[in-house]
Amino acid sequence: MSPEDSGQATTPVPMAPDSLLPTEDPAAGESPATELPVRQGNLRIGRAPDNDLVVDDLIVSRYHAELRSTPDGHYEITDLGGHNGTYVNGRRVSAQLLCESDTVGVGRSTFRLTGGRLQQFVDGEVTVTAQELVVTVAGGKVLLDRVSFAMPEKCLVGVIGPSGAGKSTLLGAMTGMRPADTGTVLYDNRDLYQDYAELRHRIGLVPQENILHTQLTARRALQYSAELRFPADSTAAERSARVTEVMEELGLSKHAQTRADRLSGGQLKRMNVAQELLTRPSLLFLDEPTSGLDPGLDKSVMLQLRDLAHDGRTIIVVTHSVLNLLACDRLLILAPGGRMAFYGPPGEALGYFGLPDWADLFQAFDNHPDRDWADEFAASLAYARYVATQRPQEAAQPEGQLALALPAQRRRGLQQFATLTRRYARVIAADRGYVLFMGLLPVVLGLLIRFVPAMQGLAGPNGNMSAQELLQILVTCACLAGTASSVRELVKERPIYIRELAAGLSPGAYLLSKMTLLGAISVAQSCVIVLLGVAGRQLPAHGALLKGFPLLELLIAVAVLAVASMCLGLLVSAFVSTSEKAMPFLVMLTMFQVILSGGVLPFNGMNGLSQLSWIAPARWGFAALASTVNLNAIGLLPGTDADPLWTGSAGDWVRDLGVTAGWAALYLLITFIRLRRLGPRRRR
Numbered sequence: 001m002s003p004e005d006s007g008q009a010t011t012p013v014p015m016a017p018d019s020l021l022p023t024e025d026p027a028a029g030e031s032p033a034t035e036l037p038v039r040q041g042n043l044r045i046g047r048a049p050d051n052d053l054v055v056d057d058l059i060v061s062r063y064h065a066e067l068r069s070t071p072d073g074h075y076e077i078t079d080l081g082g083h084n085g086t087y088v089n090g091r092r093v094s095a096q097l098l099c100e101s102d103t104v105g106v107g108r109s110t111f112r113l114t115g116g117r118l119q120q121f122v123d124g125e126v127t128v129t130a131q132e133l134v135v136t137v138a139g140g141k142v143l144l145d146r147v148s149f150a151m152p153e154k155c156l157v158g159v160i161g162p163s164g165a166g167k168s169t170l171l172g173a174m175t176g177m178r179p180a181d182t183g184t185v186l187y188d189n190r191d192l193y194q195d196y197a198e199l200r201h202r203i204g205l206v207p208q209e210n211i212l213h214t215q216l217t218a219r220r221a222l223q224y225s226a227e228l229r230f231p232a233d234s235t236a237a238e239r240s241a242r243v244t245e246v247m248e249e250l251g252l253s254k255h256a257q258t259r260a261d262r263l264s265g266g267q268l269k270r271m272n273v274a275q276e277l278l279t280r281p282s283l284l285f286l287d288e289p290t291s292g293l294d295p296g297l298d299k300s301v302m303l304q305l306r307d308l309a310h311d312g313r314t315i316i317v318v319t320h321s322v323l324n325l326l327a328c329d330r331l332l333i334l335a336p337g338g339r340m341a342f343y344g345p346p347g348e349a350l351g352y353f354g355l356p357d358w359a360d361l362f363q364a365f366d367n368h369p370d371r372d373w374a375d376e377f378a379a380s381l382a383y384a385r386y387v388a389t390q391r392p393q394e395a396a397q398p399e400g401q402l403a404l405a406l407p408a409q410r411r412r413g414l415q416q417f418a419t420l421t422r423r424y425a426r427v428i429a430a431d432r433g434y435v436l437f438m439g440l441l442p443v444v445l446g447l448l449i450r451f452v453p454a455m456q457g458l459a460g461p462n463g464n465m466s467a468q469e470l471l472q473i474l475v476t477c478a479c480l481a482g483t484a485s486s487v488r489e490l491v492k493e494r495p496i497y498i499r500e501l502a503a504g505l506s507p508g509a510y511l512l513s514k515m516t517l518l519g520a521i522s523v524a525q526s527c528v529i530v531l532l533g534v535a536g537r538q539l540p541a542h543g544a545l546l547k548g549f550p551l552l553e554l555l556i557a558v559a560v561l562a563v564a565s566m567c568l569g570l571l572v573s574a575f576v577s578t579s580e581k582a583m584p585f586l587v588m589l590t591m592f593q594v595i596l597s598g599g600v601l602p603f604n605g606m607n608g609l610s611q612l613s614w615i616a617p618a619r620w621g622f623a624a625l626a627s628t629v630n631l632n633a634i635g636l637l638p639g640t641d642a643d644p645l646w647t648g649s650a651g652d653w654v655r656d657l658g659v660t661a662g663w664a665a666l667y668l669l670i671t672f673i674r675l676r677r678l679g680p681r682r683r684r
Helices: 167-175 196-202 218-229 236-249 265-277 295-310 346-353 358-367 373-378 381-386 413-430 432-451 464-486 491-502 507-533 550-575 579-596 609-615 617-629 650-677
Strands: 034-037 042-046 065-069 075-079 086-088 091-093 095-097 104-106 109-114 117-122 128-136 142-151 156-160 182-187 203-206 283-287 314-318 330-335 339-344
Touching: 075 086, 075 091, 091 196, 128 167, 142 167, 142 182, 142 330, 142 339, 156 167, 156 295, 167 182, 167 283, 167 314, 196 203, 203 265, 218 236, 218 265, 218 413, 236 265, 265 283, 265 295, 295 314, 330 346, 339 346, 339 373, 339 381, 346 358, 373 381, 413 432, 413 507, 432 464, 432 507, 464 507, 464 550, 464 579, 464 617, 491 507, 491 579, 507 550, 507 650, 550 579, 550 617, 550 650, 579 609, 579 617, 609 617, 617 650
Parallel strands: 156 314, 156 330, 203 283, 283 314
Antiparallel strands: 034 117, 042 065, 065 075, 075 095, 086 091, 086 104, 104 109, 109 117, 128 142, 128 182, 330 339
8 A cells, every 4th residue: 555545644855944835836826815924833724713824714623734843944734633634735644744846735725835934825716627538437338538628717617418428427527536547637737636635625516316314404404514524623603604604695594494305496406505515615516406497497596506606616517408508608518429529608509510409419419420529529619719728738647547545534433423323313203204114113013923822922832832933023023123224224315425425424433323323223123022022921930141031131132133134234225226126125134034043944954054044143143032942942843953053051142142243243344345435436
C-alpha cells in the first residue's frame, strides 16, 4: 500500500518559508480572500472567532488545523481533528512539513505560503473541464467516447441525448463516483480524480432517486442531514440557521413541517437540492431533476437552477426533457455510443443540425446509427468556439494510474451512530404500516403457538412429541420474525446511503445503527413470542445453565436466534438491487433454516447434510433450546436418534449460543464489506 492510500504523509524535502511559492496553484490568477504574515510560533485555523485565521465555513471545525514553525525555520501543518480533515496537495494528513508547490485544503478554502505570508483562497465560482473521458465495460463496449468540454463559472449546463447515450455514465465520471477509465476531470484546474478525497466535500449530487427519508418532515430531514455533514462541534443553533437559510433560498419555508412524502414532485426535488446546498457546494450535479413533473413545474425547476448557477455555482443537469433547455447557458448533446454531437449555447443547437425540433434530432440519431456525429462536430465552428478555445492547459499526469482510495480518516463514528439511530427510530415510528406489522407479527405467532392443540407442554401428555414440535415452532417463528424485520431495510435506503457515504458517512456507524434498533425489535418480538407461546406451560425442572430458570433460557436462545436471522436479512438486503427482489428471500431463508434446524430432519448418520446444517443459525438455536429441555433425555420422536448437539449440559448450551452469535457476526462483517464497496469506485 502506498503512503497516499494509507493516509500517511510522505517525507518532504523542507524549504525555507520565503521560497514556498507553488509552481502550479489551483488558485493561480485569483486574488486571495485573506492574507496574513506568518510569524514564529503557531497560527491556528478554524471556525471559532478566537482563531488566528477564522474560516467562516460550517464544514470546518472550530479548531481545525494549525500552522507551526519548526526550530529550523520551516513550517508544518497539523490537523487538530478537523471534521473533514486537513489536506496537502489533495491528500489527507495528520501533520506534514510544507514544501514547494504544496497547497493546504481546509473545508472550502485553499491556503499557500508565499513570501512569508499565508494566503487564503475561498472556493466559490469554479470552472470544470472534462478532457478525453472514456468509459468502457467488460467486452469492450464503449459507454463514453473521448468526451471533452469546459464549463465556465456560474454556468448551468444541460446534458441530453437518447437512451443509452451515456448521460448517467458521464455524471458518474464528472462527480468522481464512477471515474472514467481514461481522461481527466479538472476542478478549477485541479485533477478531481487525484484530489477526490478533498474535493468531494465541495461537490453536490442529486440523483434521480430521493436522497431524503420522506417519512420525516422537510425541516427535520434537513436537520439530520446537517448533523451528519457538519462537525460535531457545530451547535444546534448553527445547524438550524443554515437549514432555515437554505429552505428560504429555495422557497420551502412554508412546507417546513410537512412530511416530505406529502410534498409535490417539484417541492420534493427542491428538498433534495436543499440537502446538497447545506454545505455550500461550488459544483452541483443533478440527474433528471424534472422527471415526472408537469411542464409548469419543469420550467419552475429549471429557472430556479439557472438562478442558483448565476448566484455563483456551476451546475450540470442531466435531463430527458427538452421543454426548457433555453434556461441553460450551455447544452451538451450526446449521440449513441457516448460521443459528443454538440456543445454550445442551446439556442444554436437545432440550427447546427439544421433540424426544426428535438424530436427530429432524436429520430436522426436512430435513423443514422453509422453517422460519425462526433467527428462532424469536431470539424465545426461550434467546436472551435466552445470547446477548443476553452480548453485549459493540460494538467500534469502522474506516472501510471493512482487508485481513488478514500484516505484513512478518524470518523465521527459515535456522533454519526447517535444521529443515525435517532433518525432511524423516527423513520420507523413514522411508518405506521411497518410498526403495525412488527407489532402484530410476534403476537400472532405467539398466539398460534398457544392455541395449537397438540402443544400441551414440553413434558405434557404427548411427552417428547409436544416438546420437539414446540421447540421447532419457536425456531421457525424466530427465523421468520428476525428476517422479516431486516430483509428490506438496507436496499430501500440505498440511494440515501450512497450519497451520504460520498459525503463522509461511516459505513460502520450506519450498519451499527441498523443493527441496534432492529436487534432491539428482534429481542422484543422474541420475548412476546416466548411468553405468549410457552409461559404457564409445564417446563423442565431446570435449564442447562440457568438452573431453575428454564423459561429465561428459552427466551435467551430464541432472542439470539432472532438477532442472527435479522443479521442474515441485513446481508441479503445489502446485496439485492430492489426491495421487491428481497421479499422472496424471506421465504427462502426461513425454509432453509427450518429444514436445517435439526427438528424436522434427523441428521445423525446423514453425512454431508449434517455438516451442511452447521451453516444455519437455526441448527444451533434449536440445539440450545433442546439443551435447555434436555431433549435427548426426555425422549425423541419416533425414528429419531439422539443428537449430540442436544445434550443438556451448560457447556453445550453456551457453545450453541456462541456459534449462533458467531454466524451473526460473520453476516455483519460481510454486510459491512459490501456497504463499504457501494461508495465511490477506485480508478486503476
